[in-house]
Amino acid sequence: MLINLKTKIWLTICSIVLMFSFFTLFYFPRQQGNLLINNYNTEIQNLANTVALGVKIAITEQNFEGVQTAIEFVKGDPRLQFVSMLQYDTVWDAAHSNYQIKKTVFKTFPENEHPGPGIVSNDSVIIKIAPYVTNVMSGAIQLGFSTKAIITSKEKIRNTSLIVSSTVFFIGILIGLWLARNISVPVLALRDAANRVGEGDLNQKVKHIHHDEIGELGKAFNKMVDDLAKTRQELNEKNIQLSATVATLNNTLLELKNTHAQLIQSEKMASLGELTAGIAHEIQNPLNFVNNFSEVNIELIDEMLEELTKNNFIDTLAIANDIKENERKIKHHGKRADSIIKGMLEHSRASTGIKGPTDINLLADEYLRLAYHGLRAKEKSFNASLKTDYDPAVGNINIISQDIGRVILNLITNAFYAVAEKKKQVGEGYEPVVAVSTKKIGNKVFITVKDNGNGVPQKLIDKIFQPFFTTKPTGQGTGLGLSLSYDIVTKVHNGEIKVTTVEGEGAEFVIVLPV
Amino acid sequence: MLLAFNMNKQLLSLYKKLRAFGYARVMLAIFVLSFSLVAKSQEAPLSAVGNPLGAPADMKLAELKSILLGEKQRWKNGNRIIIALMKTNTQIGKNTSARIYDMTGDQLNKYWLALVFQGKAQAPTFFNSTSDLETFVAQTPGAIGIVDKPTIDGDVKPVSINGQKTF
Numbered sequence: 001m002l003i004n005l006k007t008k009i010w011l012t013i014c015s016i017v018l019m020f021s022f023f024t025l026f027y028f029p030r031q032q033g034n035l036l037i038n039n040y041n042t043e044i045q046n047l048a049n050t051v052a053l054g055v056k057i058a059i060t061e062q063n064f065e066g067v068q069t070a071i072e073f074v075k076g077d078p079r080l081q082f083v084s085m086l087q088y089d090t091v092w093d094a095a096h097s098n099y100q101i102k103k104t105v106f107k108t109f110p111e112n113e114h115p116g117p118g119i120v121s122n123d124s125v126i127i128k129i130a131p132y133v134t135n136v137m138s139g140a141i142q143l144g145f146s147t148k149a150i151i152t153s154k155e156k157i158r159n160t161s162l163i164v165s166s167t168v169f170f171i172g173i174l175i176g177l178w179l180a181r182n183i184s185v186p187v188l189a190l191r192d193a194a195n196r197v198g199e200g201d202l203n204q205k206v207k208h209i210h211h212d213e214i215g216e217l218g219k220a221f222n223k224m225v226d227d228l229a230k231t232r233q234e235l236n237e238k239n240i241q242l243s244a245t246v247a248t249l250n251n252t253l254l255e256l257k258n259t260h261a262q263l264i265q266s267e268k269m270a271s272l273g274e275l276t277a278g279i280a281h282e283i284q285n286p287l288n289f290v291n292n293f294s295e296v297n298i299e300l301i302d303e304m305l306e307e308l309t310k311n312n313f314i315d316t317l318a319i320a321n322d323i324k325e326n327e328r329k330i331k332h333h334g335k336r337a338d339s340i341i342k343g344m345l346e347h348s349r350a351s352t353g354i355k356g357p358t359d360i361n362l363l364a365d366e367y368l369r370l371a372y373h374g375l376r377a378k379e380k381s382f383n384a385s386l387k388t389d390y391d392p393a394v395g396n397i398n399i400i401s402q403d404i405g406r407v408i409l410n411l412i413t414n415a416f417y418a419v420a421e422k423k424k425q426v427g428e429g430y431e432p433v434v435a436v437s438t439k440k441i442g443n444k445v446f447i448t449v450k451d452n453g454n455g456v457p458q459k460l461i462d463k464i465f466q467p468f469f470t471t472k473p474t475g476q477g478t479g480l481g482l483s484l485s486y487d488i489v490t491k492v493h494n495g496e497i498k499v500t501t502v503e504g505e506g507a508e509f510v511i512v513l514p515v
Numbered sequence: 516m517l518l519a520f521n522m523n524k525q526l527l528s529l530y531k532k533l534r535a536f537g538y539a540r541v542m543l544a545i546f547v548l549s550f551s552l553v554a555k556s557q558e559a560p561l562s563a564v565g566n567p568l569g570a571p572a573d574m575k576l577a578e579l580k581s582i583l584l585g586e587k588q589r590w591k592n593g594n595r596i597i598i599a600l601m602k603t604n605t606q607i608g609k610n611t612s613a614r615i616y617d618m619t620g621d622q623l624n625k626y627w628l629a630l631v632f633q634g635k636a637q638a639p640t641f642f643n644s645t646s647d648l649e650t651f652v653a654q655t656p657g658a659i660g661i662v663d664k665p666t667i668d669g670d671v672k673p674v675s676i677n678g679q680k681t682f
Contacts, residue, residue: 058631059624062602064638068631075634085632107632136621 006184017172024165048130048143056132081144082113088138186214202229267480286333293326357396367409389437407485411449411509418453443515452506560681562665563674569594569657573675585636598639599660611661
């Protein structure tokens with residue numbers, strides 16, 4: 001249950017006033033009444049004691065001054081009802097064996113009062129007894145004082161308490177009103193202003209600033225709103241600038257993406273370029289077969305026509321069979337050339353991104369020979385030993401063949417480059433070797449490309465997979481080959497690509513693909 | 516009184532001894548005679564002294580008794596009557612108590628206590644010596660006191676009772 005500030009203020013004021021009222025109306029009068037009665041009793045007892053002492057002195061020393069003064073003092077008190085001097089006599093029985101103390105009233109003032117010796121206090125009179133003992137006589141002074149004064153005093157106290165309680169209650173109401181006005185109202189105004197600011201209205205200000213802490217809170221609130229408005233203005237301006245910057249950045253990003261795509265395409269074209277000679281060499285072979293066998297078939301057809309004119313059907317049939325056989329070979333080599341062209345076309349096209357079962361051994365071998373022939377086409381003096389070790393257990397695995405093929409080609413091309421460079425440096429006595437092997441271990445396929453070139457310096461190992469990093473002279477490489485290969489293997493195929501190298505001795509790259 | 520009491524005690528002792536010898540009657544007569552002699556010695560004369568401002572030079576014994584009993588409270592000149600007496604444990608006090616008031620000392624105390632209690636009179640002032648009494652009377656206007664012999668002090672005046680200096 002929410003109790004608002006005004007209610008809390010009123011509850012506090014009412015609690016204080018009620019407690020004070022209880023105190024002044026009940027507790028205080030009662031305490032004062034008891035105090036009055038106790039003091040009254042003590043005073044009367046003291047007076048009785050004084051008179052008794054005076055009587056004793058008067059009897060024993062014949063000095064009546066004390067008792068005279070005490071009696072005059074007591075008689076002058078308007079509350080006096082009576083003062084009696086009692087006499088106690090010892091009365092023996094006839095046998096003188098038992099006695100009784102007989103109390104009689106010796107004298108009483110005023111004379112018209114006749115209190116008995118055994119009178120006790122009641123609601124209207126308080127009786128106090130003070131004994132005296134002398135050789136001549138023993139007795140007591142019996143003092144009776146009226147309670148009217150006490151009752152009157154109690155009533156006065158009660159009336160005063162009522163007046164005070166009412167005054168306090170009235171003052172409490174006024175204080176409550178004043179507090180409610182000076183605390184609750186400005187706080188509520190502050191709350192309303194804060195709510196409107198929260199809704200977005202930054203023109204809200206707290207008016208009527210008081211000269212106290214709440215006033216300071218109001219000033220701080222107004223300053224906060226001003227600062228908020230200023231900040232919002234600045235934010236809006238920055239927002240506009242930011243939007244322009246974002247637009248520029250978007251354009252730049254688009255250009256970068258385009259450039260990236262172009263670079264990748266360039267890389268593809270570059271690798272394709274690397275393959276061109278190899279491809280040409282590879283195509284040349286089947287085309288040679290096609291050409292040669294086609295020429296042979298032309299000659300055979302001429303022979304067959306000649307035999308036909310001679311009606312030599314047996315020779316004609318034999319020649320026809322030869323022609324058919326040659327046509328099969330032409331078809332075979334034609335398909336070879338066709339598949340090579342198709343493969344290269346696929347290589348030049350963008351990756352479809354669709355994985356499909358691919359013979360890794362075939363792929364690796366094809367790109368090895370293409371790369372080698374491509375390099376030999378450019379450097380006729382270049383020779384290298386090609387070593388292969390393909391694990392038949394590898395079989396087909398689900399990969400994007402264009403992409404993995406590009407990776408294998410990149411590694412092989414780099415290996416050939418490395419051994420070629422070393423050959424240039426070392427010259428005679430150095431035998432370049434490039435080895436490609438595949439292995440299936442468990443649910444992983446390992447494709448290894450190893451060379452005995454110059455290797456990679458240890459300080460560059462961490463950089464070789466970074467985009468645009470290359471150790472080749474300017475113009476000879478885009479620096480994207482290994483970076484693209486790394487992304488294809490790790491991000492697209494969830495594989496790994498590792499390098500082991502000894503500077504001056506060679507390098508080994510291993511592609512690990514999950515089956 | 517004390518002297519008489521002591522004498523009687525000795526005579527009583529003598530009586531007890533002589534009784535043994537059969538002279539009881541004779542000794543009893545002697546005992547009674549000695550007591551009466553002692554009693555007669557108590558009736559010593561008394562004198563009244565007063566302050567010049569108040570007490571007259573002469574008054575009747577009845578008036579004196581009335582004053583000393585507290586029945587009369589003021590002199591003719593309007594001054595309040597202040598009574599000065601010797602304490603009843605003195606011979607003069609005893610005489611005064613017996614002859615004027617016809618009371619013992621204790622009875623006198625009770626008498627004045629009753630009057631004071633009821634506010635009917637002001638109690639006398641009691642003294643141990645006549646010189647103190649006379650000094651008090653000399654210094655207190657309206658005071659009157661009872662002593663054994665007339666004073667020769669000029670500050671107090673003797674008051675004749677029934678024309679006599681002593682009574």
